[in-house]
Amino acid sequence: MSKTYLTTYELSEKIKYDPRTIRDRLKDSVLIEGRHYFRPFGGRKILYIWEVIEEDMATMSLSGHGTAIPMANGGACHG
Template identity: 60%
Template structure:
């Protein structure tokens, strides 16, 4: 079973990017806090939800309308 939450370094390896690209280009533009990543207990450490990121990447690459951040597979808003 794959890890649910991963660090920036692990996410970079999974996606084929550098950690700095994740932090400087993707975070807060396509990877959104509360959907794709979390800061546990209000700290500085960032943990990414790999399952959500992978799902959204696949949906976006298929060109369907499911790639909208914050929505589930039926189009309902996630909280």
């Protein structure tokens, strides 16, 4: 399966969030490094994995647990 890698700006266009919101509020709280994004070659640039983000958005939306806390292993804590 091929993956679609997006910059912060490209992701912001897809999910209709400001790039600053993605960097300041979503990254490392909802979007987890190693699952939703990575830093190629250990640099500063961040690439987001669209298919994983899309799947998690749909899962959270369908489950009705939009307030769940994402866990590092891919699960979620529902409080």
